[in-house]
Amino acid sequence: MRVNTSGSPLDMVGGAVLVESMAGLFLVARTAANAFTAVEAVCTHEGCTITGTAGDIYVCPCHGSRYARDGRVVTGPARSSLRQYATSFAAGVVTITL
Ligand code: FES
Numbered sequence: 001m002r003v004n005t006s007g008s009p010l011d012m013v014g015g016a017v018l019v020e021s022m023a024g025l026f027l028v029a030r031t032a033a034n035a036f037t038a039v040e041a042v043c044t045h046e047g048c049t050i051t052g053t054a055g056d057i058y059v060c061p062c063h064g065s066r067y068a069r070d071g072r073v074v075t076g077p078a079r080s081s082l083r084q085y086a087t088s089f090a091a092g093v094v095t096i097t098l
Pocket residue numbers: 043044045046047048060061062063064065076077078
């Protein structure tokens with residue numbers, strides 16, 4: 001899957017977007033000039049779509065689980081990390097290996 005950073009929050013370090021594709025829903029974030037993370041946007045608690053952010057933390061709207069950009073649980077009730085996918089970046093396009 002490919003995501004163009006131009007004109008999106010991913011233009012800036014710290015930006016994140018929710019991407020909907022045929023393969024599902026993903027949260028993509030820019031963590032450094034040339035570094036991105038991509039995680040599945042499905043909460044491991046009860047399956048809600050994670051749509052919220054608080055600084056560089058993702059927040060599930062259903063029961064408030066909080067995850068780091070790499071999908072690690074910061075605060076429950078979720079106990080398992082979000083699935084993370086490998087990314088690469090070139091010419092303004094993030095490629096996510098699903
Ligand atoms: S479904 Fe996300 S915290 Fe419960």
